[in-house]
Amino acid sequence: GDSVTQMEGPVTLSEEAFLTINCTYTATGYPSLFWYVQYPGEGLQLLLKATKADDKGSNKGFEATYRKETTSFHLEKGSVQVSDSAVYFCALSDEDTGFQKLVFGTGTRLLVSP
Amino acid sequence: KAGVTQTPRYLIKTRGQQVTLSCSPISGHRSVSWYQQTPGQGLQFLFEYFSETQRNKGNFPGRFSGRQFSNSRSEMNVSTLELGDSALYLCASSPGQGGQETQYFGPGTRLLVL
Numbered sequence: 001g002d003s004v005t006q007m008e009g010p011v012t013l014s015e016e017a018f019l020t021i022n023c024t025y026t027a028t029g030y031p032s033l034f035w036y037v038q039y040p041g042e043g044l045q046l047l048l049k050a051t052k053a054d055d056k057g058s059n060k061g062f063e064a065t066y067r068k069e070t071t072s073f074h075l076e077k078g079s080v081q082v083s084d085s086a087v088y089f090c091a092l093s094d095e096d097t098g099f100q101k102l103v104f105g106t107g108t109r110l111l112v113s114p
Numbered sequence: 115k116a117g118v119t120q121t122p123r124y125l126i127k128t129r130g131q132q133v134t135l136s137c138s139p140i141s142g143h144r145s146v147s148w149y150q151q152t153p154g155q156g157l158q159f160l161f162e163y164f165s166e167t168q169r170n171k172g173n174f175p176g177r178f179s180g181r182q183f184s185n186s187r188s189e190m191n192v193s194t195l196e197l198g199d200s201a202l203y204l205c206a207s208s209p210g211q212g213g214q215e216t217q218y219f220g221p222g223t224r225l226l227v228l
Contacts, residue, residue, distance in 0.1 A: 032214040043118075043204055044219040051214045089157065093214070100145050100208060101170050102217060104157040 002027045006090050006105035013080055013112050021075040021108045023064075023090035031094035033057075033066055033073040034102070038087045047075075047088070080112045116141065118207050118220035126226045132193040135223045137205030139186050145169075145210025146188040147217060148180060151202040160203075163188050164210045192225075200227045 007022040025031065032051045036044040048057030053068035062077045073090060090105040119138045127133050139146050147170075148160040159172040163182035180190040186207075192199055202224050206217035 034216070036219070043120075043221040044206075046216055046218065049216060091157075093217075100147050100162045100164075100210065100215070100217065101159045101172070102147075102149075102157075102206075103159070106156050 002031065002092060002094065002096070002103045004090050004092055004103055004105035006088075006108050009087075009107070009109040011108060011110050013110070015082055015112055015114050016079045017112075019075070019077040019080045019084075019110065021088055021090075021110070023073045023075065023105060025071050025073065025090075025092050027071075027092055027094050027096070029094040029096045031092040033064070034091045034093075035062070035064055035073070035075050036089045036091060036104075038089065038107070040086075044089065080110070082112045082114055085110055085112045118205055118218055120203075120205050120220040120223050122223060123221065124224050124226075126228065127195050128228050129195055129197060131195050132191060133195060133225060134189050134191045135203055135205075135225075137188045137190075137207075137220060139188070139205075139207030140218055143207035143209055143218075144186050145208045145215075146182060146186065147206045147208075148188070148190050149204045149206065150174075151204060151222070152198075152200075157204075160190065195227045197227050199225065201225060 034049045035047040048059045050057040050066035056065045091102045147162040162170040182188045202222045204222045206219045208215040
């Protein structure tokens, strides 16, 4: 079945450092890919998405490119802030599992210090 | 537009009891999905409802059930609670028209089973 693999956390960075969180996926169809963020005590917020190969999703300085050849959707940000500290989830959905069913990775906690 | 709302936000129950959680989707959204989030299992899909019908289902025991009303509001019920049911229960909504849609999440209901 479909699955998503994320790098283990926590990722600890200083403010203004470059961020990469790796995400790879396995899917039988052509999935849509998502990054969600969860702040302490809150639900999930959509950060960005991409629906086809070579699409780049971007939002709030975060970017991720849908790479079909490497089945990856790595999250990047050029300069992190303390307020970016949160848990980041990579997810997919596709026609085979039902587009309303998201398959999530285990999440990667990001800690940014001043 | 108002976002997805969930009630109650916090709940404490004892083993053997049952519980009902409520979710109101974004106006105009007809698909409602439920997820369970635990530290051990991560985010897992429970089920999805569209037009008052269950359209997709995850791998959870029959103690977990749901329903959707004609106004798209949804409830999920857990009967005979077990300690392992302690979790954050998240609801998400989307238009439900098919294809690659984005799901929008509510803040969740945190259930503690004692």
